[in-house]
Amino acid sequence: MPLDIETDVVSLTTALVDIASVSGDEKPIADAVELAVRQLDYLDVERDGNVVLARTDVGRPQRIVLAGHLDTVPIADNVPSRREGDILHGCGSSDMKSGVAVMLRMAALLRPATGFGTPYDLTYVFYDCEEIEAERNGLGRIASQHADLLRADLAIVLEPTNGAVEAGCQGTLRVEITLRGTRAHSARAWLGDNAIHAAAPVLQRLADYQARAVDIDGCLYREGLSAVRINGGVAGNVIPDVCTVTINFRFAPDRDVAGAIAHVREVFTGYEVVVIDSAPGALPRLAEPAAAAFVAATGRPPVAKFGWTDVARFAELGIPAVNFGPGDPDVAHARDERVDVRVIERVEQALLDYLRETPVDDAPPLDAPPLDAPPLDQPRG
């Protein structure tokens, strides 16, 4: 069924969650998004693999990019979506199909000729493979092959921030430590050397690790060093000769990738640390004019972004970038991933207020927010 982008943002989120789109399998959702934005004759649409780019080009002095990924982590018995009161449950509901729904609503509402006008040219980037190896990331491919299509004065990435402006982002580094031993029949264990047993001190160093927290531009970045995978074993009666631990280091943007690697090597002194992949962080850059204006418009103090997000790709292109989306980062990738529909509506309204020409107070309300909806900054359960 085609996406109806004229419907309300919550229904649109629900429809997007119900199109399964685990990383690598984004074709159906990319097709649906492409079909939807091609209906809007004021947008130039390009398709590149499973990336959909849509742009206005009416000669405005400033251009804003809205960016969001279409893929999700593996489904954990949580598709299709399920609604309970104000909570929408489902894989990708927070990370980040609610953000994609807001983007589609901006595309539908902000029309150069009719509807809400906007002082900006706008670029919408819907892309694939954000949740997996960096080299497959669709935005990364566009950034390296068609950087001109991303040129802008500010990029807003609609990753889950619970409606707050989250500045910059952590860097990420994945390494492997492989323990080696000697195979033997487990009935004669003393003839072998158990590679799984040899992993004990590696796991203990992880369990004991004290993660750093650092303040940058008033944003507090907390680091984390975590095993994300462990595998070892040959058969039920064999002393295993190989055990591999995969470790993810999320680091504050005051470290570069080389510094992060050096730190992890120091933590695991005595072990061979093999780098699998890495991505630099992004400093918050909140003093840049376009970023400062957006932060001022939202009226809320910015905080640090913890997850690595594609703001770092915009940062590498010299474009100030912030994260601002309706999802809840605390439940991203969780089995019980969910989103508060009132936050989706508030983020849609806030973004519309910022992007449209008419000052907020004089503009017709998008829709009347329910009286009992929590303010954006209210703690949620």
Next chain:
Amino acid sequence: MPLDIETDVVSLTTALVDIASVSGDEKPIADAVELAVRQLDYLDVERDGNVVLARTDVGRPQRIVLAGHLDTVPIADNVPSRREGDILHGCGSSDMKSGVAVMLRMAALLRPATGFGTPYDLTYVFYDCEEIEAERNGLGRIASQHADLLRADLAIVLEPTNGAVEAGCQGTLRVEITLRGTRAHSARAWLGDNAIHAAAPVLQRLADYQARAVDIDGCLYREGLSAVRINGGVAGNVIPDVCTVTINFRFAPDRDVAGAIAHVREVFTGYEVVVIDSAPGALPRLAEPAAAAFVAATGRPPVAKFGWTDVARFAELGIPAVNFGPGDPDVAHARDERVDVRVIERVEQALLDYLRETPVDDAPPLDAPPLDAPPLDQPRG
């Protein structure tokens, strides 16, 4: 081509190795063995699935069982066999087609009326599915459905022992310990609880474990407690909520299964220990008259059997049982599985010496052993 059981034991081993018989696919080899023993009119032959049972029944006061499995582990580019000097290479050459060849030669040579006489009634059991899940084991099926066919005063299992008598066997127990945590995005590691990190103390207890060695009837049984598998991890950016360690305990036969479980639970106090499978060990019982006579006849000190073998099934039926075969346990299941043909000949001779009526010194030699053949107890490369 039918098996020629009148040929020499090495040619017979070669012919058996060249009939592929991975567990579950034993029909061709069982057909060949059945056809061969049906030629011998002094044997009563029964076929049950891929088990072949052949028995003399001439009213001797004592009965000896010779038992051997027909199946092998998966072929690793090592069938057909390949001969290099005194070494025969091939899947099953050690474990245990050389033992099966010795059994077939005993069947051919030990005739109640002609040939070498024997003071014993003899039962030959050729069976399937020893290398896989215990519940498919052909000897186990016969033991539970037709135990009367296995009744005997001594069972000799021709598993690889390099020509030594290996008494009894260890028991085996497999358990799982599952560490549980809470999933979270690895960029916000402090919101999760890392199940892989939680495995550190479990692996440390394994690394620190001091395995017991216990002397039973002069045989030293060494135990072993080993991780044989570890698995944890959801994705490269997720704090994992589950990590499972599979542990194999090989225990001396002075413990029963319940005692082994209690011991493992004690080692892992504070963790839930889930039993996956188990098999009891077998006490050596070398004081039993038939076992003592056999050990005396071989003229060599018995040693403990470390691997679990089907002697335990005979032990459960109250039948003393020993392992005694020409294969080399150190290369069983190896890609370069092989057997020294001189050991096959020596084991054939030793078994014939024990089983035939005529004292060794007065009997005609089976064939002249090569002058440079190593004694059975010489260390081999």
